[in-house]
Amino acid sequence: MLRFDRRLLLNFDWNLVIAILLVAGMGLANLYSATYVPGGGASSYFIKQIYFYILGFALILVLISVDYRVLISLNYPIYVLIVLLLCYALFFGSSVANTQRWINLGFFHLQPSELAKLALVINLASFFSRRDTSRGFGFRELLIPMLLTGLPFVLILKQPDLGTALMLAVIFASMALFVGIRWKTLVGMVLFVLAMLPIGWIYLLKSYQKQRILTLFNPDLDPHGSGYHIIQSKIAVGSGLLFGKGFLQGTQVHLEFLPEHHTDFAFSVWAEEWGFFGSIFFLACYCFLLLVALKIASSARDKFGVMLAYGIVSLLFWQAFINLGMILGLLPVVGMPLPLFSYGGSSLLTTLMGLGILINIGMRRFQAGGQ
């Protein structure tokens, strides 16, 4: 069975843990503020999130105790499980605000689309690591990973959850670019996507989604409707000035001008209360986390490890970048949490599992067996 290897502990990446704790600490403090009601103390959101952290850290401990390479062969079982969950959510899940995203587990509502992001990373890493990556991939070789991405993509798009669906596409693109695509294939795919854009605009996007994209360019077109999020978020961030309004002092959040202030727009609260310097500090910590994760990727001992670590980094990075871009009024409003920062169990557990896998890869940067 498992033989304890001292090198596992030696290679344990404390930097990553410190980065996680820093970001998570800020996230929790921010959640406390965002859901604070005068005289009410810690909100139920805050308490729940603490439980999820405990659950998440427990999951990390479980995940790091097994060599990450079991995931190479567990990829399809995981994939099938996730697709089944997505189908379940779509057909039998609880309906919230006209979307079918959640599965009621009693103690919490699971959002399988969050898990699907990590599952796709594992699946693609597993797939690509078993191929020769030295010459770059052509269209024919990319067909299977495309189909693997396409199935959950369509299921999530149907919920509808444009943000998460796009995230799957972004993961695929990031992974495929990383392992290498032949120039001709790349150009062809880019042209294909460009050709599909107008079709997607007409047939796939719902009118509110189109509206969100349009209002990005001119939020004042409809300041009380679709432009409201962007305007209020920018006001919150901007009014933070250099030093912020102080913990629990954000007027945009506490007077409820800012919508979704504990989930997708959590960082607006942070920027409002801690100002430019607080925001820079947060970005520095996040950047540190990503750099440590990238270091783990570059020290991984095998292709699968590199690709898996890279996939997790890109998962974290793209979610963060899209979320912040949206908060800062650079990208259209789509449902996209800021990993480790936004409130939400499914997202947090997915992120922590991903980070657990990263730690795992870092711990096993030396070959356990052989030589």
Add this chain to the structure above:
Amino acid sequence: MNGQEQIHHPHRTITRIHKIDEVELFLLKRRLELVTGFILVLIVFLVLRLWFLQVHKGYEFEERAKDNRGRELRVLAPRGNILDRRGRLLITNRPSFTVVWTKEDAPNPDEVIKKLARILGDDIDVLLDRIREQSDNPRYLPLRLKEDIDWKTLVYIENNHFDLPGVRIEVLPARNYLQGNLASHLLGYLGEISKEELQESRPGEYEGGDPIGKQGLEKLLEPELRGELGHTLLEVDAHGFEKKQVASQEPLPGDDVYLTIDQELQKVAEEAMIGKAGAVVASEVNTGRLLVLASSPALKLEEFVGGISQKNWREMLDNPMRPLINKAIQGQYPPASTYKIITALAALGEGAITPETDLYCGGSLRLGNRTFNCWKRGGHGTVDLNKALAESCDVYFYQVIQKINVDILARYAEGLGFGRKTGIILEHEKGGLVPTRAWKKKTYRESWQEGESLSVAIGQGFDLVTPLQVNRMIAAVANGGILYRPELIEKIIDPDGKVVKSFEAVRDGEFKGREADLEQVRKGLIAAVNSPHGTASGIKIKGVTVAGKTGTAQVVHRSQVEDFKNENGIPYKYLDHAWFTCYAPAEKPQIAVTVLIEHGRHGASAAGPVARKVLMKYFNIPEKDEPNPAESGAGD
């Protein structure tokens, strides 16, 4: 084939794959450096964006955050009081419960307005009109929908405020007319500010829906009366609920205005005029202070609180007694026999007559092929100036005017303030008309007829005067010829008690003739009241010598009404206007009183008693000591 097998069976295959892996690993890890660079670039991009929002544009967004939560509410200042000369309150303020509505706070405005209309018992269009009028106001400012709601409605709205998002009750100051409609024409009224008034006002001074003086002194003294707005800064959340009051600045009440008007005297005059159309003017002979300026019928000021209804407005417009006109300054009437004072002064001044000149009145005078009648068909016999004025002999003045001419008469009339505005502060004053030959040529392109001079000499024909002009003329006769500008404002006092403005007599001209001539006329006026045959002998007051002149102004030519069997059959609109103008005490004049009653028939019987009541009040003579003057038909 299977990755796991490769790991668990460390044989030669593993080594081979491992070697290939090494190359691929190396390539992949080199790509990671690119990835790192890419991530760093994008993060720097986010940092720059943060800089742009929080530092470069930060203050702009801070302002917008303040706009979001800060709601500056204006607190209307209590308007200044209006008091009479002795400090008795005429108009003050009272709290008025007003329904206000903040559009921004209502998720479903149409629904709210529908409900409100039902509660207030108003037509929905009325409310929508009010909203439209205030449509330029900032979204967060409450719109005033209805003033002065009653207690039951107030309670109902307060109890149902969850059904009426954005609707609140505000307590606003409203005008309280302590003396009812007293002096309504000169006081004027408030109304909701119009688009034009809003544009003319300084920014920040008014908002749509604010009350503003629309007429009379309320309008003219708007800057003094309005005071300064107070402000309350509230912090509200996104749903419009008030969280806390951040700051507030109390409003500064408006200045108090003391009028020259005497409340009691005004009241006596107005009560005497009830049921009649006309005007009463009383002034201080030696200063120009107006003690009474009444126009009847009065305006119903209470109807203007909270905006007058269409129905009430129509009613006033259609009323034949024309309540909207301030007859004391806007009503232009033939001066009738009161004008004989001017004719007498002109003739004396030009040396055409002396007081002793005797002329004969046989009841009529023929000029060319026209007959000019005296009001007394039997004639006055031999008449000198004193008798001519006392008994108001028309024929005497027909003869006098033939000795001078109408242009000379006009010069004297103008010298005593006719034909031009008196300069009273009130708006829409009329100047009247003093006819001359040149005027007629210009206006009618016809030359002057000698017969027309005869009409003008007794105040008929083209002459038009206002009661205020007549009052000023008689005051000038009494005071030795000085024309004062009629004044209404005694003083204005700011909330700190400082006198901002106080009365000053302003001379507006002077009679150029001889004092002796004035004295001769005054004698005639005294005789008119005090001699047994005087036309105004019924006006006589025990203890006070009154000097005055009656007048009966024909509205239409005599021939038009001669068909009627008796006076009672003549339609109201054809009846003569009644004048009486006087001053007292004759020995040392203090007060001049002028009364005009539209279609009141006879100066002595209709207008005289009104003036008498005012004088009795002024000289504090109890009513019961004096028997009511006989309604003598003493004629003209």
